[in-house]
Amino acid sequence: MSNLENDRPLLQAEGLSKWYGRQLGCRDVSFDLYPGEVMAVVGESGSGKTTLLQLLSAQLVPSAGRVCYRLRDGAVHDLATLGQAQRRFLFRTDWGYVHQDPALGLRMAVSAGANVGERLMAVGWRHYGRIRSAAEEWLDRVEIARGRVDDPPSTYSGGMRQRLQIARNLVTNPRLVFMDEPTGGLDVSVQARLLDLISGLVAELGLAAVVVTHDLAVARLLSHRVMVMKDGEVIESGLTDQVLDDPREPYTQLLVSSILPA
Amino acid sequence: MNAPAYNFAYLDEQTKRMIRRAILKAIAIPGYQVPFASREMPMPQGWGTGGVQVTAAILGPNDVLKVIDQGSDDTTNAVSIRKFFVKTAGVKITTSTADATIVQTRHRIPELPLTEQQVLVFQVPIPEPLRFLEPRETETRQMHALEEYGLMHVKLYEDISRHGQISTSYAYPVKVDGRYVMDPSPTPKFDNPKMNDCAALQLFGAGREKRIYAIPPYTRVVSLDFEDHPFEPRWSSGTCALCAATDSFLDEIITDDRGGRMFVCSDTDHCEIRRAAAPHVPETVTPGGSEASNSLPLEGGGLGRGSTDSPPVPPATPSPTLPLSGGGSEASTSGVDSGFRPAAGPGMTGRR
Numbered sequence: 081m082s083n084l085e086n087d088r089p090l091l092q093a094e095g096l097s098k099w100y101g102r103q104l105g106c107r108d109v110s111f112d113l114y115p116g117e118v119m120a121v122v123g124e125s126g127s128g129k130t131t132l133l134q135l136l137s138a139q140l141v142p143s144a145g146r147v148c149y150r151l152r153d154g155a156v157h158d159l160a161t162l163g164q165a166q167r168r169f170l171f172r173t174d175w176g177y178v179h180q181d182p183a184l185g186l187r188m189a190v191s192a193g194a195n196v197g198e199r200l201m202a203v204g205w206r207h208y209g210r211i212r213s214a215a216e217e218w219l220d221r222v223e224i225a226r227g228r229v230d231d232p233p234s235t236y237s238g239g240m241r242q243r244l245q246i247a248r249n250l251v252t253n254p255r256l257v258f259m260d261e262p263t264g265g266l267d268v269s270v271q272a273r274l275l276d277l278i279s280g281l282v283a284e285l286g287l288a289a290v291v292v293t294h295d296l297a298v299a300r301l302l303s304h305r306v307m308v309m310k311d312g313e314v315i316e317s318g319l320t321d322q323v324l325d326d327p328r329e330p331y332t333q334l335l336v337s338s339i340l341p342a
Numbered sequence: 343m344n345a346p347a348y349n350f351a352y353l354d355e356q357t358k359r360m361i362r363r364a365i366l367k368a369i370a371i372p373g374y375q376v377p378f379a380s381r382e383m384p385m386p387q388g389w390g391t392g393g394v395q396v397t398a399a400i401l402g403p404n405d406v407l408k409v410i411d412q413g414s415d416d417t418t419n420a421v422s423i424r425k426f427f428v429k430t431a432g433v434k435i436t437t438s439t440a441d442a443t444i445v446q447t448r449h450r451i452p453e454l455p456l457t458e459q460q461v462l463v464f465q466v467p468i469p470e471p472l473r474f475l476e477p478r479e480t481e482t483r484q485m486h487a488l489e490e491y492g493l494m495h496v497k498l499y500e501d502i503s504r505h506g507q508i509s510t511s512y513a514y515p516v517k518v519d520g521r522y523v524m525d526p527s528p529t530p531k532f533d534n535p536k537m538n539d540c541a542a543l544q545l546f547g548a549g550r551e552k553r554i555y556a557i558p559p560y561t562r563v564v565s566l567d568f569e570d571h572p573f574e575p576r577w578s579s580g581t582c583a584l585c586a587a588t589d590s591f592l593d594e595i596i597t598d599d600r601g602g603r604m605f606v607c608s609d610t611d612h613c614e615i616r617r618a619a620a621p622h623v624p625e626t627v628t629p630g631g632s633e634a635s636n637s638l639p640l641e642g643g644g645l646g647r648g649s650t651d652s653p654p655v656p657p658a659t660p661s662p663t664l665p666l667s668g669g670g671s672e673a674s675t676s677g678v679d680s681g682f683r684p685a686a687g688p689g690m691t692g693r694r
Contacts, residue, residue: 165488194499202492208568
């Protein structure tokens with residue numbers, strides 16, 4: 081990718097709002113995300129983080145505003161104007177979506193190899209040996225033993241499932257990954273390893289990512305930029321270190337100060 | 343009192359029109375599952391109510407009907423459906439594949455190549471090939487609409503990773519006319535090549551699931567596979583104990599409770615014609631013929647189908663009371679085998 085291309089945003093949100101009837105999901109969110117950039121969305125439960133993520137990944141239709149994405153050919157498209165087939169194609173090739181609960185993002189009844197290979201088969205790979213070796217390679221990269229390639233994820237531990245989910249998403253070399261609480265529900269030592277793995281992969285592959293989390297430590301470790309949400313609105317945003325070390329808004333100060341000292 | 347209680351072929355004319363419209367749509371979009379308003383039939387769902395409704399809708403007074411179940415004309419399902427149409431439509435029936443204009447089938451395609459004058463009607467239990475991979479019907483419809491069939495290969499991948507080969511042996515998924523992935527009903531994959539470029543119209547009816555789909559004549563039907571694990575229609579060879587055929591699909595028949603078994607053609611008409619043509623071939627096999635079965639190539643396990651799911655069925659004679667007509671094979675059914683052939687083959691292990 082040329083430098084010129086890196087200078088143009090990959091994903092643009094403009095005035096995104098979502099109302100669930102009278103209930104506000106999120107209001108007037110705008111930002112640009114550049115290639116290779118990781119942005120964290122932090123806030124407490126019910127602040128509209130997941131709604132925002134679903135709007136960005138075209139799983140929800142916004143009540144107002146729009147999301148534009150720059151495809152690999154350089155053309156910028158409003159996601160709402162893309163056909164359903166194109167959107168689904170994007171979703172399984174150029175994008176990844178890591179769910180908080182790995183059971184939602186994995187097929188629990190089929191083997192790990194088939195889980196990783198599914199996207200490859202969806203884009204037309206028809207050679208068993210090559211699909212399998214690609215799957216094994218990815219298991220290596222997410223630190224799962226190759227010998228487990230034929231085991232279904234139902235036999236995996238929580239941390240392994242989450243790593244398998246990441247491998248499954250990254251196998252088609254996406255440019256943008258959405259993560260919804262990627263470390264939720266994992267114990268602290270497993271969280272640390274997973275964060276280490278994710279930050280390594282993101283740097284190595286030059287991924288852009290939107291990470292939704294309520295854990296400020298995750299935001300600090302992974303992200304370049306942070307958006308703080310409260311009651312459906314973005315109240316503060318900026319560079320991660322700046323926001324977390326020198327919060328302006330009272331709510332952000334509260335969030336930062338509520339971290340237990342290590 | 344003697345007034346006929348039913349319309350011709352049981353269904354009323356409006357219903358038949360509705361089914362015919364669904365059939366026409368299915369023919370226009372090969373492999374696409376067309377919803378239709380499936381009716382209650384005077385037989386349980388699972389007995390082929392979908393196939394019966396399709397047959398009833400296309401049946402005319404001059405048609406000659408053949409009904410087979412697992413390739414056999416004299417099994418319970420075939421006999422009762424045949425009787426049903428004799429009673430409600432009074433059409434001619436036959437056991438001869440060549441003489442039939444409509445062949446309704448469960449689980450097999452006749453060995454004899456079909457012609458342009460014939461229609462093959464399949465009874466389908468589960469029309470959705472993606473059902474066991476993706477339980478949401480809304481999602482599978484979307485996947486068909488957008489031609490997202492990666493998931494079908496996930497199943498085949500899973501087969502290879504577990505068993506070293508594609509172990510799906512029946513209901514083997516096919517792609518019709520380069521577009522829709524289709525479940526060919528639980529026919530053995532042995533029969534898949536017969537669907538490709540077939541001269542006859544093939545109609546599929548699923549009564550419980552309320553779907554009709556079709557393969558028009560001379561349509562390309564490709565079995566899905568991997569480049570390094572190509573589709574193979576058969577994985578073992580055997581010889582029919584009655585007609586010595588080596589190229590037909592064989593049923594394993596349990597002959598006693600001491601492990602005796604034999605392999606015979608599942609297509610009874612095919613077997614009878616071969617025996618009539620070369621009467622010297624078959625050895626006379628007696629009931630409980632463990633000697634005969636010892637002489638068979640047992641290592642291959644027949645066509646790999648287990649025999650565990652149905653106990654030996656008491657011998658049944660092909661019913662001489664059946665008003666068979668138009669079948670040149672009637673003479674041969676009273677031949678050597680009439681004493682022992684069980685009423686049903688041991689069944690597809692894959693009854694789902």
